[in-house]
Amino acid sequence: VQVPTTVLAAVDSSVGGKTAIDLGAGKNLAGAFWQPSYVLCDVNTLATLPMEVFRDGCAEVIKTAILFDEPLFMELVRDGLGFDWERVIARCVAHKRDIVAADEFDRGQRNLLNLGHTFGHAVESLSGFTLSHGRAVAIGTAMAARAAVHLGICDQGTATRIMWLLQKFGLPIFAERTAAELSEAALSDKKRAGDTVNLILPQKVGSCAIVPTPVSELESIMQAGL
Numbered sequence: 569v570q571v572p573t574t575v576l577a578a579v580d581s582s583v584g585g586k587t588a589i590d591l592g593a594g595k596n597l598a599g600a601f602w603q604p605s606y607v608l609c610d611v612n613t614l615a616t617l618p619m620e621v622f623r624d625g626c627a628e629v630i631k632t633a634i635l636f637d638e639p640l641f642m643e644l645v646r647d648g649l650g651f652d653w654e655r656v657i658a659r660c661v662a663h664k665r666d667i668v669a670a671d672e673f674d675r676g677q678r679n680l681l682n683l684g685h686t687f688g689h690a691v692e693s694l695s696g697f698t699l700s701h702g703r704a705v706a707i708g709t710a711m712a713a714r715a716a717v718h719l720g721i722c723d724q725g726t727a728t729r730i731m732w733l734l735q736k737f738g739l740p741i742f743a744e745r746t747a748a749e750l751s752e753a754a755l756s757d758k759k760r761a762g763d764t765v766n767l768i769l770p771q772k773v774g775s776c777a778i779v780p781t782p783v784s785e786l787e788s789i790m791q792a793g794l
């Protein structure tokens with residue numbers, strides 16, 4: 569039974585049955601799929617969170633909106649940190665439920681949930697895990713948006729909207745690292761299949777693409793995302 573008491577756990581880690589631990593070599597490197605029997609999410613538990621922890625989880629809420637839900641994105645633009653917890657969390661959980669039901673073992677569409685995570689895990693791991701997960705995901709999401717513009721996958725207006733919303737929530741959008749450092753860290757991440765990495769890149773708000781990318785191109789794409 570999972571009882572999430574942070575925004576991050578409520579909208580992401582308590583749903584979908586991914587269980588893992590971090591190893592010295594990287595984040596979430598040992599784990600298994602094991603679905604909980606029950607998830608009890610009482611949003612009243614969020615009222616006592618330090619603001620920094622609350623804010624951190626909002627990176628995953630914003631991620632969900634960019635992936636699947638432009639009206640939700642617009643609601644976050646309008647309400648900022650004052651969003652309706654119960655309704656917004658329920659909506660994020662519904663999106664994640666649908667993806668997990670379609671691809672429980674992360675062999676296809678579930679990859680989309682890694683938006684911001686390939687770049688983000690690299691930043692997080694280079695910080696020695698002193699940078700929180702949500703902040704790393706925010707930086708990774710902004711990098712993915714800038715890289716997508718460079719690759720002609722999305723327009724500058726979309727990237728600007730994404731970066732603006734992350735900043736409205738007080739989340740960082742720049743990695744203070746070089747592309748070489750980031751790509752080396754990303755390549756020790758578990759989300760690598762042989763010589764390609766599946767990058768998740770926004771096309772527009774509410775729709776993202778899974779882009780299989782040769783490892784040899786990762787550093788230059790990271791550079792474009794800086």
Ligand code: GLY
Nearest residue numbers: 580584586678681
């Ligand atoms: N947190 C990403 C996933 O559950 O697939």
